[in-house]
Amino acid sequence: MTDFSExxxxxxxxxxxxxxxxxxxxxxxxLPHGFQLRKEILNILKNILDRxxxxxxxxxxxPEGELAKEGIHVKGFEDEVYWITHGGLTELNQKLALxxxxxxxxxxxxxxxxxxxxxxxxxxxxxxxxxxxxxKHTRPLIRVREITTFTEAHTVxxxxxxxxxxxxxxxxxxxxYFDMLALPYVxxxxxxxxxxxxxxxxxxxxxxxxxxxxxxxxxxHNLGQTFAKTFEITFENPEGDHKLGYQTCYGLSDRVIxxxxxxxxxxxxxxxxxxxxxxxxxxxPIIFKKKGEEVLEKCRSLKSSLEKExxxxxxxxxxxxxxxxxxEWEMRGVPLRIEIGxxxxxxxxxxxxxxxNGEKFSANLDNICDEVENxxxxxxxxxxxxxxxxxxxxxxPVEGLEEARxxxxxxxxxxxxxxxxxxxxxxEIEEKIRVDILGxxxxxxxxxxxxxxxxxxxxxxxxxxY
Amino acid sequence: MTDFSExxxxxxxxxxxxxxxxxxxxxxxxLPHGFQLRKEILNILKNILDRxxxxxxxxxxxPEGELAKEGIHVKGFEDEVYWITHGGLTELNQKLALxxxxxxxxxxxxxxxxxxxxxxxxxxxxxxxxxxxxxKHTRPLIRVREITTFTEAHTVxxxxxxxxxxxxxxxxxxxxYFDMLALPYVxxxxxxxxxxxxxxxxxxxxxxxxxxxxxxxxxxHNLGQTFAKTFEITFENPEGDHKLGYQTCYGLSDRVIxxxxxxxxxxxxxxxxxxxxxxxxxxxPIIFKKKGEEVLEKCRSLKSSLEKExxxxxxxxxxxxxxxxxxEWEMRGVPLRIEIGxxxxxxxxxxxxxxxNGEKFSANLDNICDEVENxxxxxxxxxxxxxxxxxxxxxxPVEGLEEARxxxxxxxxxxxxxxxxxxxxxxEIEEKIRVDILGxxxxxxxxxxxxxxxxxxxxxxxxxxY
Numbered sequence: 001m002t003d004f005s006e007x008x009x010x011x012x013x014x015x016x017x018x019x020x021x022x023x024x025x026x027x028x029x030x031l032p033h034g035f036q037l038r039k040e041i042l043n044i045l046k047n048i049l050d051r052x053x054x055x056x057x058x059x060x061x062x063p064e065g066e067l068a069k070e071g072i073h074v075k076g077f078e079d080e081v082y083w084i085t086h087g088g089l090t091e092l093n094q095k096l097a098l099x100x101x102x103x104x105x106x107x108x109x110x111x112x113x114x115x116x117x118x119x120x121x122x123x124x125x126x127x128x129x130x131x132x133x134x135x136k137h138t139r140p141l142i143r144v145r146e147i148t149t150f151t152e153a154h155t156v157x158x159x160x161x162x163x164x165x166x167x168x169x170x171x172x173x174x175x176x177y178f179d180m181l182a183l184p185y186v187x188x189x190x191x192x193x194x195x196x197x198x199x200x201x202x203x204x205x206x207x208x209x210x211x212x213x214x215x216x217x218x219x220x221h222n223l224g225q226t227f228a229k230t231f232e233i234t235f236e237n238p239e240g241d242h243k244l245g246y247q248t249c250y251g252l253s254d255r256v257i258x259x260x261x262x263x264x265x266x267x268x269x270x271x272x273x274x275x276x277x278x279x280x281x282x283x284x285p286i287i288f289k290k291k292g293e294e295v296l297e298k299c300r301s302l303k304s305s306l307e308k309e310x311x312x313x314x315x316x317x318x319x320x321x322x323x324x325x326x327x328e329w330e331m332r333g334v335p336l337r338i339e340i341g342x343x344x345x346x347x348x349x350x351x352x353x354x355x356x357n358g359e360k361f362s363a364n365l366d367n368i369c370d371e372v373e374n375x376x377x378x379x380x381x382x383x384x385x386x387x388x389x390x391x392x393x394x395x396x397p398v399e400g401l402e403e404a405r406x407x408x409x410x411x412x413x414x415x416x417x418x419x420x421x422x423x424x425x426x427x428e429i430e431e432k433i434r435v436d437i438l439g440x441x442x443x444x445x446x447x448x449x450x451x452x453x454x455x456x457x458x459x460x461x462x463x464x465x466y
Numbered sequence: 467m468t469d470f471s472e473x474x475x476x477x478x479x480x481x482x483x484x485x486x487x488x489x490x491x492x493x494x495x496x497l498p499h500g501f502q503l504r505k506e507i508l509n510i511l512k513n514i515l516d517r518x519x520x521x522x523x524x525x526x527x528x529p530e531g532e533l534a535k536e537g538i539h540v541k542g543f544e545d546e547v548y549w550i551t552h553g554g555l556t557e558l559n560q561k562l563a564l565x566x567x568x569x570x571x572x573x574x575x576x577x578x579x580x581x582x583x584x585x586x587x588x589x590x591x592x593x594x595x596x597x598x599x600x601x602k603h604t605r606p607l608i609r610v611r612e613i614t615t616f617t618e619a620h621t622v623x624x625x626x627x628x629x630x631x632x633x634x635x636x637x638x639x640x641x642x643y644f645d646m647l648a649l650p651y652v653x654x655x656x657x658x659x660x661x662x663x664x665x666x667x668x669x670x671x672x673x674x675x676x677x678x679x680x681x682x683x684x685x686x687h688n689l690g691q692t693f694a695k696t697f698e699i700t701f702e703n704p705e706g707d708h709k710l711g712y713q714t715c716y717g718l719s720d721r722v723i724x725x726x727x728x729x730x731x732x733x734x735x736x737x738x739x740x741x742x743x744x745x746x747x748x749x750x751p752i753i754f755k756k757k758g759e760e761v762l763e764k765c766r767s768l769k770s771s772l773e774k775e776x777x778x779x780x781x782x783x784x785x786x787x788x789x790x791x792x793x794e795w796e797m798r799g800v801p802l803r804i805e806i807g808x809x810x811x812x813x814x815x816x817x818x819x820x821x822x823n824g825e826k827f828s829a830n831l832d833n834i835c836d837e838v839e840n841x842x843x844x845x846x847x848x849x850x851x852x853x854x855x856x857x858x859x860x861x862x863p864v865e866g867l868e869e870a871r872x873x874x875x876x877x878x879x880x881x882x883x884x885x886x887x888x889x890x891x892x893x894e895i896e897e898k899i900r901v902d903i904l905g906x907x908x909x910x911x912x913x914x915x916x917x918x919x920x921x922x923x924x925x926x927x928x929x930x931x932y
Binding site: 019021022023024027028029030031032035036038039054055056057058059060061062063065066078079080081082083084085086087088089090096098105108109112124129131133135146148 | 485487488489490493494495496497498501502504505520521522523524525526527528529531532544545546547548549550551552553554555556562564571574575578590595599601612614
């Protein structure tokens with residue numbers, strides 16, 4: 001993968017994930033294979049969220065009056081909101097915004113729903129499309145004008161402490177999720193100048209793409225009481241007093257799908273984690289003139305045995321060369337291929353071939369379901385280890401600004417440094433080496449700030465970002 | 467149900483289906499319970515379509531230039547399209563429409579996808595939100611400005627005959643679907659002045675709501691070559707000639723959910739078909755001081771046995787009166803309630819109570835899974851029979867215009883009549899008795915038109931419509 005950007009563009013087309021020829025900039029079509037991948041990736045998240053969140057669905061359109069209510073928030077989005085001004089040939093009395101995110105759609109309703117402390121905590125989520133009029137260069141799944149797969153959760157609590165705990169819970173949810181996708185990440189507290197508009201603070205997950213740029217793949221915001229004040233979300237506590245609620249929200253987008261594709265892929269194409277691959281196993285019969293029907297019969301019965309165990313299996317019985325099939329399924333990232341030919345039949349065995357490391361080995365058909373299960377597990381953990389090792393090798397500690405600049409330019413990746421945590425100093429760093437401070441990875445004592453040399457308060461990360 | 471309109475409004479609120487207080491007219495919030503019902507109703511459709519359609523996802527926004535390309539089509543929608551004119555503070559070079567339906571979003575891409583006869587038939591579908599600036603009185607799920615649950619399928623074929631066959635297949639798909647929802651329907655060929663803008667002809671499913679008005683719940687369009695011409699969807703046939711494709715499209719909306727609620731509901735609230743009820747069975751322990759834990763234990767083990775069989779079960783072990791629980795679950799339409807008390811324990815039995823007809827009976831716990839399965843089947847067929855019988859009793863044949871007017875005014879429902887099939891005559895009928903002709907139910911010879919007295923060519927239906 002010499003040029004990630006080109007590789008990414010090509011694989012989206014070749015593996016039929018996205019068609020980027022749709023005639024509106026930054027908006028794309030999900031093709032059948034891409035849609036299935038998106039569905040599997042989404043299902044895992046929904047299964048986790050469904051444990052203790054209710055799924056809901058809010059309208060797309062937000063009246064200008066509601067969007068404008070929370071001043072800090074609207075300021076963060078006003079440059080990139082799409083506005084509807086006309087219904088048919090009629091000019092609307094009030095402009096309608098396409099949601100850039102749903103705080104201002106949801107919170108007026110939360111104010112109606114939350115009356116008593118017994119209504120709390122309120123935890124809901126929705127998966128929707130959101131819109132941003134991006135002026136920067138757009139790129140499918142990474143920087144788009146229609147985010148098709150935004151999963152946003154919103155919660156209301158009765159105390160500040162509970163809201164803080166919810167932030168931690170959300171971080172645990174996203175860790176569990178990314179682990180199932182074998183995606184590595186760093187978690188930082190975003191600098192104050194880069195937090196979500198209206199939030200008290202923002203925690204963010206970033207991963208490092210193969211070109212060394214960091215990609216924000218998830219954020220968790222503690223909203224404090226800012227929106228509760230604006231939208232009057234109050235509840236009666238057990239003592240009969242009316243109090244303002246505390247809120248959090250957290251979200252993920254199409255970028256998770258971009259990461260699964262980009263982080264695991266290689267020169268042969270996609271390499272998908274078993275949990276999300278639309279087909280986990282492809283069975284390829286090796287057919288010569290003799291025993292053709294017998295081989296096919298065995299493949300069919302193997303398929304049905306594996307499906308009974310819950311695996312997603314495809315039998316590729318097309319009349320084309322096996323090599324062409326291998327090429328196609330490798331490109332589409334199917335984790336495991338099983339080949340059965342006449343000689344395997346004789347030995348009552350099959351050949352298993354792993355997409356992640358190319359390993360091939362023979363397995364007895366009598367206990368093939370167990371063998372497959374173990375192999376898929378091994379693939380997941382190998383993919384995870386490999387991806388983490390690669391990411392960690394791309395995070396380098398530096399002692400000073402010059403070294404940071406060199407590392408960013410020559411070795412790419414993410415830079416770790418001791419920092420005073422001061423806003424003015426942070427903005428100077430960003431300006432001087434033209435990169436973004438991702439945020440604070442951990443608080444710490446001792447050491448000096450690598451830029452202003454005052455006392456360091458934390459370990460922070462900086463990177464070229466998407 | 468003396469006033470259906472009021473009943474419908476109240477049940478959406480009481481059963482927590484929709485919150486209609488969202489501050490944009492005709493746009494509503496799906497509440498958790500409603501969202502689950504929507505999901506189950508949608509899943510059944512998707513499972514049917516997935517057999518031989520690929521799921522895709524197209525952008526929401528359509529450039530004005532594409533929407534305007536097909537003249538007849540845009541004329542049908544131009545009064546009700548929402549227009550985006552600004553991105554941020556910037557005026558867009560070209561206005562963008564919120565899709566009212568997706569022909570003009572999809573077909574420019576189809577022109578790129580379809581090259582050869584081997585690419586055909588192409589069959590895709592998507593579930594999306596669509597928008598119509600309705601000027602009539604809006605009503606949740608029935609007449610809305612944001613249709614949140616539009617499932618639209620689009621196909622391309624190489625011959626006219628295949629497209630006609632696809633129309634028949636789509637009708638079979640919708641029949642199968644509505645049967646699982648126990649919804650009765652009439653199928654007609656819409657009059658030419660009421661077909662889909664751009665279609666050769668439109669087949670439609672209507673049901674009759676409790677107030678006697680008909681509700682269109684599904685349409686299937688044969689598009690012929692109209693759009694293929696406009697968007698240049700051509701393919702190379704086996705002889706090497708370039709030919710225009712033939713197209714169909716068919717869709718369903720939130721109205722299917724409205725019908726499930728409206729057709730089956732009664733004065734106690736929702737009554738949901740087992741196939742789509744988010745909870746199919748609710749278990750209510752009858753607890754007195756003695757044997758409380760034993761009863762609960764039995765309820766828990768029953769829940770887990772039923773869940774193993776694939777049923778969606780809820781155990782209501784809240785510490786409130788059983789009567790209040792019954793009321794709530796009846797209102798929410800759960801098809802089957804199972805009660806277990808100390809006396810049932812002694813007899814190793816449970817009491818089953820059906821939501822559809824109120825029947826209560828005792829069943830032995832040893833074979834309760836079979837009993838439950840049979841009872842749910844019986845509930846579905848009873849609901850279906852009842853709904854069909856009611857609908858059929860609301861379709862009345864008449865001999866003349868005066869009789870039709872009387873029937874519509876006094877007995878409501880749908881009127882069946884012999885018709886010449888002539889457009890001029892049809893429009894006169896609609897004007898004179900101020901109802902809509904749904905369409906032609908079947909072609910037939912003999913008889914005379916009930917209005918113009920010329921030779922009848924068909925049996926047609928008319929009704930007050932939603």
